[in-house]
Amino acid sequence: MKIALTVPASAVPRSGNRHTAARWSRFLREAGHRVRVVAEWAGGDDDLLLALHARKSAASVQRFRAARPGRPIVVALTGTDLYRDIREYPEAKRSLAVATRLAVLQEAGLRALKPAYRRKTQVIYQSSDVTLRHVPVASRFRVAVLGHLRDEKDPFRAARALARLDASIPVEVLQIGGALDGKMRAEARRRAKREPRYRWLGSLPHAAAMRRLASSHVLVVSSVMEGGANVVCEAARIGVPVLASRIPGNVGMLGRDYAGYFPLFDDAALARLIERCRTDEVFYRLLKRGVRRRHALFAPRAERAAVRRLVQGL
Secondary structure: OEEEEEOOOOOOOOOHHHHHHHHHHHHHHHOOOEEEEEOOOOOOOOOEEEEEOOOOOHHHHHHHHHHOOOOOEEEEOOHHHHHHHHHHOHHHHHHHHHOOEEEEOOHHHHHHOOHHHHOOEEEOOOOOOOOOOOOOOOOOEEEEEEOOEOHHHOOOHHHHHHHOOOOOOOEEEEEEOOEOOHHHHHHHHHHHHHOOOEEEEEOOOHHHHHHHHHOOOEEEEOOOOOOOOHHHHHHHHHOOOEEEEOOHHHHHHHOOOOOOEEOOOOHHHHHHHHHHHHHOHHHHHHHHHHHHHOHHHHOHHHHHHHHHHHHOOO
C-alpha cells in the first residue's frame, strides 16, 4: 500500500512528532508498505493518508478527502489535539469526523474523545530502543528535566522546586533542551547564574541526553499537556523513576496507581517528592517498580505491531 504520512512543520527542532514519524514510517516500510513523509499532502496517488496532528494536518486531511474519495484516512492525535484543539478549533473537529481511524498515544487519551470516536480509536504507546542501564551518580541527587523550553512543558517547575530545598542538601537539577525564544533562554541563564545547583545544558544530541538521563536519580515531567511524552518511554526503558504532573497524558503513560505524581504547577509538592525520593529508600524503590511495570508497553516490538494493526485491513 502507498501511504503518505504527514508530519507538520514545527518550530521545535527534533520534535516528538518527527521522532514518531520516523519510527512509524520505518515500521510500515518493514511491513512492505511504500511510505513517503511530507509536511503536508499536496496530491498524489497514495492509497492512505496517515496524518499526525488533527489541527495542523487538517488542510491535508481535507485535501486528501476531496482528491481521493473513499480512500482511508488515519489521524494520530497529539496532546494539544486532545486537550485543547478538538474543543476549540473547527478544523480539528472536522479531522476527527472524516477519519477512518484515530490513534492516541496513551490510554487516558480515549477518555478525551466522544464515545462515537472512541470506537474507531486505537491506543499506540510510543517506544524507545534505548539500552542504557540506570546508574545514578553517587556524589549528589540528580534531577533530570528533558524537553524543549516552552510553555506547554512548564519547564522551570523543577528549578522552582529546587529553590525550596535547603542549600546544604546535595541535590542538582540538570535541564536539557533548547530554548525556543529569547525569554526562555534568558530565564534559564538567569537561574543557572543564581543557583549553582541548577545547570542548563541546552539542546544535546539524543545519545548524550540519554546518558545524562541514565545517570540521574529521577526525571521530572512537569508538562501542562502531553499526548504521550517520549521521554517517559525512555525513562521507563532505562529504569529511571519519573516525577510527573498529574495530567491525563502522564497518567495514561505511567498508570493511575503510580505514586510519583504532583499537582500541576505545585513546586512545593514537587520539592517534597524530590526530598522523599532522596531520603526514603522504600518510596524510591516503589517508584522504580512502578516504571518497571510499564517497561514492556514501551518496547519497540509492541509499537511496531500496533502501528501495523492501525493500517491493517484499510
